[in-house]
Amino acid sequence: MKMAMIVAMDEGGCIGNQGDLPWRLKADMVRFKALTEADGYNAVIMGRKTWDSLPDTFRPLPERVNIVMSRDTGWSHTEADVALYPGRAIEIAYAEACDECWVIGGAQIYAMFLNQVEEIHVTTVHTSGSGDVMFPEWDRSAWTETVVKNLEVDAENAYATTYSIWKKS
Numbered sequence: 459m460k461m462a463m464i465v466a467m468d469e470g471g472c473i474g475n476q477g478d479l480p481w482r483l484k485a486d487m488v489r490f491k492a493l494t495e496a497d498g499y500n501a502v503i504m505g506r507k508t509w510d511s512l513p514d515t516f517r518p519l520p521e522r523v524n525i526v527m528s529r530d531t532g533w534s535h536t537e538a539d540v541a542l543y544p545g546r547a548i549e550i551a552y553a554e555a556c557d558e559c560w561v562i563g564g565a566q567i568y569a570m571f572l573n574q575v576e577e578i579h580v581t582t583v584h585t586s587g588s589g590d591v592m593f594p595e596w597d598r599s600a601w602t603e604t605v606v607k608n609l610e611v612d613a614e615n616a617y618a619t620t621y622s623i624w625k626k627s
């Protein structure tokens with residue numbers, strides 16, 4: 459099973475603001491859906507706060523096994539699998555026979571899985587100071603970047619973005 463991470467961050471590493479995404483970028487949302495759904499049977503691992511931030515219409519994220527990390531033994535949802543520790547989240551994805559397992563945030567969950575993924579798909583949003591939640595410390599010297607696409611501002615994307623795939627060197 460492939461383990462990958464996907465994140466959008468501004469030039470200073472900011473990923474969230476007041477419990478939500480700082481920006482609404484159509485192209486990035488379309489890419490997120492295409493990558494995490496793909497053609498296979500995939501899982502997404504997210505923190506309970508990220509789960510709470512999803513709009514009702516996208517919760518659970520369709521066509522994917524939704525694994526939510528919480529330390530609260532009382533937390534449950536009919537449409538999600540709960541994992542009390544990181545190994546349990548991976549175990550659920552294996553037990554579901556998933557082809558790919560995507561770590562989709564937020565900051566606490568990225569920090570936990572940074573050493574367990576083979577690829578990080580990063581959308582860099584060309585702005586700064588976007589909010590109050592930051593991507594964790596990440597030693598990029600151990601990773602190699604391939605820039606896939608640069609997108610300019612347009613009617614559906616308020617900021618220019620660069621989409622890159624980072625692989626462990």
Ligand SMILES: NC(=O)c1ccc[n+]([C@@H]2O[C@H](COP(=O)([O-])OP(=O)(O)OC[C@H]3O[C@@H](n4cnc5c(N)ncnc54)[C@H](OP(=O)(O)O)[C@@H]3O)[C@@H](O)[C@H]2O)c1
Nearest residue numbers: 465466474477478479505507508528529563564565566567
């Ligand atoms: N830009 C992006 O790509 C992106 C992606 C995702 C999210 N975000 C943003 O990131 C922000 C949320 O990030 P966050 O770091 O505050 O929260 P988070 O990582 O989404 O969720 C944190 C929660 O995960 C659970 N948790 C943490 N460590 C755990 C562990 N070791 N074992 C079991 N459960 C554990 C806890 O849930 P309990 O409190 O229930 O115990 C904790 O409160 C939001 O603003 C969101 O919009 C951005």
